[in-house]
Amino acid sequence: MKTQNIFRKLFFIAGCAAIACIVNVNDSHAASATAAANGKVIVPIQILKTGDLNFGSFLAGAGTVVVDNAGARTKTGAVALASSGTAPSAAAFDISGEPSATYSISVPATLDLMNGANKMVATLTNNIGTTGTLSAGGTQTLNIGGSLAVADGQASGAYTASLIVSVDYN
Template identity: 40%
Template sequence: MKKLSTLAAGLIAMLCSTTNTFAQVTVTANATATIVTPISITKTADMNFGNVAVQSSTAGTVVLATDNSRTQTGGVTLPATTGTVSAAIFTVNGESAYTYTVTLPSSLTISNSSINMTINAFSSTPSGTGTLSSGSQTLKVGATLNVAAAQAAGTYTSTTPFNVTVNYN
């Protein structure tokens, strides 16, 4: 009987210490996606450096700021009759409160027949990154016009428009 109770106690101990093992376990998960308003940009105004006068012996520049102010260097003067002066203006639209990056061109050539000038050092307000408060923001772009000594008189325009790219962050 003693052996039988020892055997029964051992069997009870083994049964109590065994755990159930399962070959597989399943759990579930949900999937979601949020479609946001696509970012867009539209032009409101073209860039215009206005009237510029040059000396015959010295090259110079006209810096057009995003607030439509101009400064000159070198042999360039800005006449009292300014002409039309405007930074390029764009409207960026998209998802409210989202931020976006601004990519500007590195340079642009404008010409009067076969005579060229270069525009470079593009800048923007906002600079580099903007925020779409209420889903919209105005983006202004300025740049530097490089004028040669004795630059020929006339109206200079770009043969192709320049690109301003915006992209959600």
């Protein structure tokens, strides 16, 4: 009986040791690693109009009135520039957002200026192009000029249009 108890204890100890070896063997093949999870909320991009595109006053004649991106006005053809009325100017927009971020700019290629049923077409230009990069301070200025086609005998009056510009992060 003593011998049986000793064998039982030995078998029990041997069984526990075998289980411990199996558990350790399986654990020796396991590995783990840790990765960081990150995210960054950026400053929303914004655009604010600070000036309108104004071709100024002129007398009709076949040609164009040109306002460059800096606001300087010239003409081609038979158009005669007038010094009275509102001063010519390029449209200006302040863009702000995440410092050094790139963004896309959407500016129409042409703009129809209307006076009732009468129309003149402006072909637009800008100082940035279709993609801009905000400064280290998170700002940039967009200027828009254009070339306004004037017909000989163009009807007199105030011609207007809405120039819609949009920006979005790339």
